[in-house]
Amino acid sequence: xxxxxxxxxxxxxxxxxxxxxxxxxxxxxxxxxxxxxxxxxxxxxxxxxxxxxxxxxxxxxxxxxxxxxxxxxxxxxxxxxxxxxxxxxxxxxxxxxxxxxxxxxxxxxxxxxxxxxxxxxxxxxxxxxxxxxxxxxxxxxxxxxxxxxxxxxxxxxxxxxxxxxxxxxxxxxxxxxxxxxxxxxxxxxxxxxxxxxxxxxxxxxxxxxxxxxxxxxxxxxxxxxxxxxxxxxxxxxxxxxxxxxxxxxxxxxxxxxxxxxxxxxxxxxxxxxxxxxxxxxxxxxxxxxxxxxxxxxxxxxxxxxxxxxxxxxxxxxxxxxxxxxxxxxxxxxxxxxxxxxxxxxxxxxxxxxxxxxxxxxxxxxxxxxxxxxxxxxxxxxxxxxxxxxxxxxxxxxxxxxxxxxxxxxxxxxxxxxxxxxxxxxxxxxxxxxxxxxxxxxxxxxxxxxxxxxxxxxxxxxxxxxxxxxxxxxxxxxxxxxxxxxxxxxxxxxxxxxxxx
Amino acid sequence: xxxxxxxxxxxxxxxxxxxxxxxxxxxxxxxxxxxxxxxxxxxxxxxxxxxxxxxxxxxxxxxxxxxxxxxxxxxxxxxxxxxxxxxxxxxxxxxxxxxxxxxxxxxxxxxxxxxxxxxxxxxxxxxxxxxxxxxxxxxxxxxxxxxxxxxxxxxxxxxxxxxxxxxxxxxxxxxxxxxxxxxxxxxxxxxxxxxxxxxxxxxxxxxxxxxxxxxxxxxxxxxxxxxxxxxxxxxxxxxxxxxxxxxxxxxxxxxxxxxxxxxxxxxxxxxxxxxxxxxxxxxxxxxxxxxxxxxxxxxxxxxxxxxxxxxxxxxxxxxxxxxxxxxxxxxxxxxxxxxxx
Numbered sequence: 001x002x003x004x005x006x007x008x009x010x011x012x013x014x015x016x017x018x019x020x021x022x023x024x025x026x027x028x029x030x031x032x033x034x035x036x037x038x039x040x041x042x043x044x045x046x047x048x049x050x051x052x053x054x055x056x057x058x059x060x061x062x063x064x065x066x067x068x069x070x071x072x073x074x075x076x077x078x079x080x081x082x083x084x085x086x087x088x089x090x091x092x093x094x095x096x097x098x099x100x101x102x103x104x105x106x107x108x109x110x111x112x113x114x115x116x117x118x119x120x121x122x123x124x125x126x127x128x129x130x131x132x133x134x135x136x137x138x139x140x141x142x143x144x145x146x147x148x149x150x151x152x153x154x155x156x157x158x159x160x161x162x163x164x165x166x167x168x169x170x171x172x173x174x175x176x177x178x179x180x181x182x183x184x185x186x187x188x189x190x191x192x193x194x195x196x197x198x199x200x201x202x203x204x205x206x207x208x209x210x211x212x213x214x215x216x217x218x219x220x221x222x223x224x225x226x227x228x229x230x231x232x233x234x235x236x237x238x239x240x241x242x243x244x245x246x247x248x249x250x251x252x253x254x255x256x257x258x259x260x261x262x263x264x265x266x267x268x269x270x271x272x273x274x275x276x277x278x279x280x281x282x283x284x285x286x287x288x289x290x291x292x293x294x295x296x297x298x299x300x301x302x303x304x305x306x307x308x309x310x311x312x313x314x315x316x317x318x319x320x321x322x323x324x325x326x327x328x329x330x331x332x333x334x335x336x337x338x339x340x341x342x343x344x345x346x347x348x349x350x351x352x353x354x355x356x357x358x359x360x361x362x363x364x365x366x367x368x369x370x371x372x373x374x375x376x377x378x379x380x381x382x383x384x385x386x387x388x389x390x391x392x393x394x395x396x397x398x399x400x401x402x403x404x405x406x407x408x409x410x411x412x413x414x415x416x417x418x419x420x421x422x423x424x425x426x427x428x429x430x431x432x433x434x435x436x437x438x439x440x441x442x443x444x445x446x447x448x449x450x451x452x453x454x455x456x457x458x459x460x461x462x463x464x465x466x467x468x469x470x471x472x473x474x475x476x477x478x479x480x481x482x483x484x485x486x487x488x489x490x491x492x493x494x495x496x497x498x499x500x
Numbered sequence: 501x502x503x504x505x506x507x508x509x510x511x512x513x514x515x516x517x518x519x520x521x522x523x524x525x526x527x528x529x530x531x532x533x534x535x536x537x538x539x540x541x542x543x544x545x546x547x548x549x550x551x552x553x554x555x556x557x558x559x560x561x562x563x564x565x566x567x568x569x570x571x572x573x574x575x576x577x578x579x580x581x582x583x584x585x586x587x588x589x590x591x592x593x594x595x596x597x598x599x600x601x602x603x604x605x606x607x608x609x610x611x612x613x614x615x616x617x618x619x620x621x622x623x624x625x626x627x628x629x630x631x632x633x634x635x636x637x638x639x640x641x642x643x644x645x646x647x648x649x650x651x652x653x654x655x656x657x658x659x660x661x662x663x664x665x666x667x668x669x670x671x672x673x674x675x676x677x678x679x680x681x682x683x684x685x686x687x688x689x690x691x692x693x694x695x696x697x698x699x700x701x702x703x704x705x706x707x708x709x710x711x712x713x714x715x716x717x718x719x720x721x722x723x724x725x726x727x728x729x730x731x732x733x734x735x736x737x738x739x740x741x742x743x744x745x746x747x748x749x750x751x752x753x754x755x756x757x758x759x760x761x762x763x764x765x766x767x768x769x770x771x772x773x774x775x776x777x778x779x780x781x782x783x784x785x786x787x788x789x790x791x792x793x794x795x796x797x798x799x800x801x802x803x804x805x806x807x808x809x810x811x812x813x814x815x816x817x818x819x820x821x822x823x824x825x826x827x828x829x830x831x832x833x834x835x836x837x838x839x840x841x
Binding site for chain 2: 337
């Protein structure tokens with residue numbers, strides 16, 4: 001990235017909108033050969049949209065797109081690939097049933113004159129490539145038998161060694177252990193010396209500062225800062241990501257919020273040393289009646305797994321749960337429900353029956369409370385009607401198929417399922433994600449109301465605002481371990497991000 | 501008259517298009533039934549008679565009894581391929597526990613009739629339980645699990661009869677399988693009672709609701725705190741017991757118990773459920789659909805005997821009708837999903 005060098009990739013005034021909503025507004029971006037360029041920004045700031053434009057996934061946008069100084073128009077990801085651009089997506093995309101070597105050479109296996117695959121050559125070359133990466137595995141092993149972190153490293157290796165000149169890595173480190181992250185960084189540095197240009201997206205600002213030369217910060221679809229990594233700090237980057245001065249429409253929680261004195265009320269749930277393979281390590285906490293416990297962390301930090309363990313959907317490898325002092329090992333979600341635990345998962349699709357009427361959705365988890373053998377549809381409808389009125393679900397028609405409701409109203413139905421006979425512990429995953437401001441406020445009010453009624457509530461979210469707007473006490477989960485507890489002290493978005 | 505009904509339905513289509521589109525899976529089989537009935541009534545004077553209606557009812561009874569349990573299974577988006585084999589082994593077992601005539605060369609264990617019936621029912625329930633455990637505890641897909649059970653049940657049948665044929669079954673079974681009361685065959689009454697019971701369970705009980713919900717969205721059922729495995733296990737046992745009852749009455753109806761006697765009932769039962777419009781993806785349909793499906797198959801099988809048609813061609817025609825029903829089944833699901841959007 002020396003002065004006078006021509007950028008390998010240059011974007012000028014990129015604007016992209018989805019259905020009238022501008023995801024990117026006039027973004028300029030330049031990438032130089034032999035540079036590692038870090039990208040940071042909150043969820044929805046526009047990083048991924050920009051990267052998908054570069055990788056040829058989004059082809060409709062306005063602005064100029066130059067590779068090696070020549071204007072390009074990609075029509076597909078294939079075109080981008082032909083231009084030497086490769087991307088590693090956040091979700092693992094490997095073929096677990098094929099061998100390591102086949103995965104490394106996926107799509108371009110070496111063949112002989114007859115078109116037959118040259119297995120020995122493929123295995124040898126795959127082994128050599130992976131060895132450069134510091135990965136020592138049998139190239140003929142089945143990929144799916146390897147640990148997830150190793151699989152991810154192999155996928156990254158495949159892209160890095162595919163001959164691409166521009167490599168985009170989207171959250172490559174979230175599933176990796178610290179030594180694996182170190183290995184990845186060593187390889188990235190070596191590729192940089194060979195002249196490859198690398199874009200590195202991560203929520204882990206330390207990682208960005210450690211490995212990248214330049215950092216670009218996105219906020220609300222705009223590029224708000226670009227600095228040399230050496231000249232900035234974690235605090236400065238977080239400040240740039242969040243923005244000061246009332247730019248955001250909603251309460252942005254940039255100022256300190258005082259958490260209350262922890263309540264001395266009854267412990268409803270006690271989790272002790274919960275561990276789950278690579279997802280969770282020795283997670284211990286208590287959840288009390290009349291208290292909202294917020295658990296904040298980045299995507300992939302183990303929140304999802306934790307919530308599933310609390311509801312008996314996943315079994316921890318080790319560790320114990322106790323509800324009101326009674327040790328529990330949930331054999332099924334039904335057992336967790338009977339013990340007084342309720343879960344609203346982050347995906348409404350997983351929670352609701354879209355082809356069934358609203359009242360059946362609301363009554364399903366309490367049917368055994370209102371009927372032993374025969375159904376009582378009239379009573380079901382009454383109960384549903386009460387919930388629909390109380391939570392102001394629109395339209396207030398309990399016989400309507402759930403699929404006809406808007407997302408926010410569906411989310412309320414997902415809550416309503418548990419409220420007729422309130423559980424002792426309510427676990428909410430991303431309770432306000434993807435909702436408009438009005439629906440968000442409704443949900444927040446419902447949760448606060450339930451707290452007043454004495455429920456123990458756990459809110460797990462990757463959005464700092466959600467946790468800050470609801471929680472009385474906040475735990476920060478980082479790569480599967482609890483790293484910080486906020487209680488009876490001032491907290492803000494900066495402080496949360498800083499801790500994660 | 502049937503064409504008038506079809507026309508009236510056609511006119512309502514334009515007025516209530518979205519509703520009817522969502523009801524496609526119920527309407528299509530019914531129209532098929534009306535069409536087939538009209539066709540055979542027109543093609544053969546001996547078809548549309550009261551006597552022949554009785555024939556059709558009797559002919560679909562065993563399939564109907566087996567299809568009751570299978571409807572539960574398919575509503576849960578699972579499948580049971582062992583129904584015919586379990587019917588067969590239960591029918592053979594009830595004969596095995598009954599004193600046979602001296603010329604029947606089977607090493608059997610004669611027991612009182614009631615005991616024989618109870619033991620046979622326990623046998624089919626046990627086989628269903630094995631299906632249930634394989635599916636829920638071990639996690640074998642039902643398609644494969646019941647394929648294995650099909651072989652196991654056939655193997656037990658083979659060991660019990662060793663290529664011979666048994667004739668005698670307990671008198672209660674003989675009556676229910678081949679007797680009649682007031683001109684109505686008992687087997688038709690049993691089938692009707694079981695279909696009705698199945699319908700009542702599915703429509704009016706908590707368990708029935710769970711079956712629909714598990715079939716509609718298994719993940720959501722689990723997140724609602726339902727014991728999904730218990731429900732899946734229960735439907736596999738119900739399916740096996742219905743098959744067993746069908747097998748016992750079938751043996752009495754045919755007058756003999758032997759190997760491979762029920763082989764055609766596997767396809768017929770699946771066809772009845774699916775042709776009737778119960779969704780292969782689970783959660784939609786029910787016993788009402790199965791009844792229509794039974795009549796479609798019954799009318800088709802019976803009607804083809806009344807018209808002058810190559811008997812080998814019958815098999816092909818049945819296959820084509822089944823294919824058409826499958827197309828409608830999948831298509832109806834898509835229409836419904838569109839209507840819901």
